[in-house]
Amino acid sequence: AKAQGRNTLCFYDPAMQAAASARSALEADIRQGLQRGEFLLHYQPVVDARGQVQGAEALVRWSHPQRGLVSPGDFIPVAEQTGLIVPLGQRVLGLACAQLAQWAADPMRRHWRLAVNVSAQEFRHLDFVGGVLQVLEHTGADARRLTLELTESLLLHDVEESITKMQTLRERGVGFSLDDFGTGYSSLSYLKRLPLDQLKIDQGFVRDVLTDPNDAAIACTIVALAQSLGLEVVAEGVETDGQRDFLLRNGCRQFQGYLFGRPAPISDWVQPAS
Ligand code: C2E
Numbered sequence: 001a002k003a004q005g006r007n008t009l010c011f012y013d014p015a016m017q018a019a020a021s022a023r024s025a026l027e028a029d030i031r032q033g034l035q036r037g038e039f040l041l042h043y044q045p046v047v048d049a050r051g052q053v054q055g056a057e058a059l060v061r062w063s064h065p066q067r068g069l070v071s072p073g074d075f076i077p078v079a080e081q082t083g084l085i086v087p088l089g090q091r092v093l094g095l096a097c098a099q100l101a102q103w104a105a106d107p108m109r110r111h112w113r114l115a116v117n118v119s120a121q122e123f124r125h126l127d128f129v130g131g132v133l134q135v136l137e138h139t140g141a142d143a144r145r146l147t148l149e150l151t152e153s154l155l156l157h158d159v160e161e162s163i164t165k166m167q168t169l170r171e172r173g174v175g176f177s178l179d180d181f182g183t184g185y186s187s188l189s190y191l192k193r194l195p196l197d198q199l200k201i202d203q204g205f206v207r208d209v210l211t212d213p214n215d216a217a218i219a220c221t222i223v224a225l226a227q228s229l230g231l232e233v234v235a236e237g238v239e240t241d242g243q244r245d246f247l248l249r250n251g252c253r254q255f256q257g258y259l260f261g262r263p264a265p266i267s268d269w270v271q272p273a274s
């Protein structure tokens, strides 16, 4: 930093400059992507204890004209920093609810639930509840088939406000899941106050569940906790039969992971036999 007159400091940090301009380029690119309809959803199956599909999680992808298919890790953080997550989240919800409405017309799929990820900035937005209700109405999707995935840090930011928002949507039938459970602040006292339906065991605990006794203990504790609170529990990131069998033996009844299916466009899903 170089002193410039009395009160002004001018910063010369080429790395910071470069990062800032990369960010604003990406911001403009996301904005354009939204206008051009470049965001789409991949769907990953969620299965029950018998391996039957009971729904899916919607995961956003960016079909970028130059860069190809871009993963959320490469643009969600910037969308969050710039506020673009609000229109992007609304787009995701619109696509997801349109898919739910399609499933409703299909006897083999009408019972499927669809989970949608919600970012902190999106959830905290003043009109989050109104936005969700508007999409439900516009698409005709059944709110009882929609689950919103939230994270612990998001909910803890303002617990009372979170509870109010969740209750309003729950009255319409929307379900709530606590994503990446076990990685956040995990205050058990607020957990029982939150109007939740489901906990998702973070894939970080599932990965080494057969080799790391600590991870095994945590995964089993989360299952037991969910059971005692009357919540569903989903294990995510299940890649092997061994992981599935261990979790099944310890009471987990819902699974998601490469073992059952990778996230894919719905057109790639195998048609269920009818
Ligand atoms: P997440 O919600 O925890 O989603 C699970 C991530 O794990 C997904 O990565 C998924 O592709 C990946 N995954 C699923 N099964 C397996 C497995 O068996 N093994 C391994 N190693 N990975 C597995 P993805 O699609 O890249 O999404 C990353 C994160 O981006 C998500 O983590 C979520 O936090 C965020 N995200 C994705 N879509 C959306 C969205 O529409 N809105 C918002 N706000 N965030 C999103």
Ligand code: CA
Pocket: 057, 117, 149, 179
């Ligand atoms: Ca999720």
Ligand code: CA
Pocket: 179, 180, 200, 202, 203, 236
């Ligand atoms: Ca997760």
Ligand code: CA
Pocket: 204, 208, 212, 215
């Ligand atoms: Ca570990």
